[in-house]
Amino acid sequence: MLSMNNRDHLLTEELQRLRTQIGSDFCSLGLLEGYDRLLKWKLASGNVNDRFLSIIERPGRGLSGSVVKVGRAMQLNVPELVAARQLHEYAVLLAENLRSAYAIPLFIGNQVTGILLAGDRKRRIYRTEERNQIALAGERITQIVAEQAVEPKSS
Amino acid sequence: MSERSSQERYPSENIAENVDSLLERLDGQIADPAFRDVLKRSLKQLADVKFALDEASIVAVTDRKGTIQYVNDKFCKISGYSREELIGQDHRLVNSGCHGKAFMRDLWSSISSGHVWQGEIKNRSKNGGEYWVDTTIVPFVDAEGRPYQYLAIRHEVTQLKQTEEQLQSMMAQMMQIQEEERRRFSRDLHDGIGQSLFSLKITLDRMISEGADKGLENLGREVSQLMAEVRGLAWELRPSVLDDLGIVPALRTYIENYEQHYGIRVHFDCNLRKRPNLLIETTIYRVVQEALTNVAKYADVFEACVAVRDHGDHLEAVVEDRGIGFSREKKGRGVGLFSMEERARAVAGELRVRSQPGEGTAVKLKVPIKAG
């Protein structure tokens, strides 16, 4: 699937660590890429397949329209998304069969550069300390991303 | 009730017709008083039930061949024929001709093999007016199980049918209006806001190339993103390619975007050589869109198939997946499947959904077209 370079290795470790820490089913890192800054999922831990890798989030929709644009963390629940008729905009939830998720924006400077998402295949409310842990992991991940420039990968 | 006097015929073909005269003669015939009472009560019950039936429903009795032997007042009233005109005829007299041969064949093969038939029939009255009746036909069978008589019980449902038709035509119009609105919004977004953003972007690019402030580059980037969003929004509402280039390029673009968005591979197979009319194109587009969205939402698959084929007198669009499937009973309260059916109906087509838990789902749309 991926040829893991050092950076990816470190990031995957962070994702794995976070997943164990908060006991969630799935953690993934999405980065905004290219001039159009499209959100793509780069790495994950706990994924059931590789579909997340080929997902490109639509600009202004789903997480790109909420977490990225507003620059604030967000709790997602499938029943609420269904009720709001928005579930189809959250492709990564569908690909991984998640029922709940918590997504935070990753900042470099004052620009959002990506998203860290923790998700579960059952209904879950992320508590304050869990949210803090996600935020801390987000900071570590941002640091790794910022230190080692994003490699241009054509896929 | 009947005006025909057939007291001499025992048993009469008309249900419960002999009851009164039998009751009169029972006393002299049966010695056991207890048994006689039971018999009397049963006969009385039969007459009462018959009376109740006549009060409530449109009733007709025919013989094995379908010749009318009995009709009640309600039958005469709704059909506009007198009893004399009806008795001895068959139901072709009130046939509206709106049900095809196959429909009648099914009906007859069902009742002549001793099964109860139930359905809605459109009839024509003597003065030419049409009426709908919800119909139950019960065969009376002999000892060998062969029907010798048919009892038809009907209730008028004309108003219900008319309301249903009105509702359907209203729905078709609503969908048409919705499509037109979407087309208009899409154009306005694209040509209005989209164009303005484009000029803004060009101005910014010029300023940047003339060595303006670094901050403008970020602004330029944000404007591009905004443009992409507006383009996406316009496309989601209604892709202009559908109007400009037709269903095939529109579906190709849709599928390309779909694959990117959901990470689901779609095999697209199409043999259309010319464009059907726009209404049909819209129907196909929306049905495929809805069905593929369902695949992404529920099927849990890596790939799906879309086929659009020209069969000469009709077009067929099929969306298929090998995913988790579903059963009709547990289907949710969504409007997707329902709206697909309505869309199909609005172009005189039909929509079939085949699905089994664990076996996947196939949505098939068939639309008649003028051949040639």
Ligand SMILES: Nc1ncnc2c1ncn2[C@@H]1O[C@H](COP(=O)(O)OP(=O)(O)OP(=O)(O)O)[C@@H](O)[C@H]1O
């Ligand atoms: N391809 C499919 N695979 C598995 N289940 C499906 C599929 N298509 C439909 N279903 C089931 O059928 C139900 C009804 O689908 P429908 O499109 O009518 O509603 P919906 O998608 O839930 O809501 P809406 O379309 O209104 O947003 C769904 O809730 C789902 O359970």
Ligand SMILES: [Mg+2]
């Ligand atoms: Mg649906």
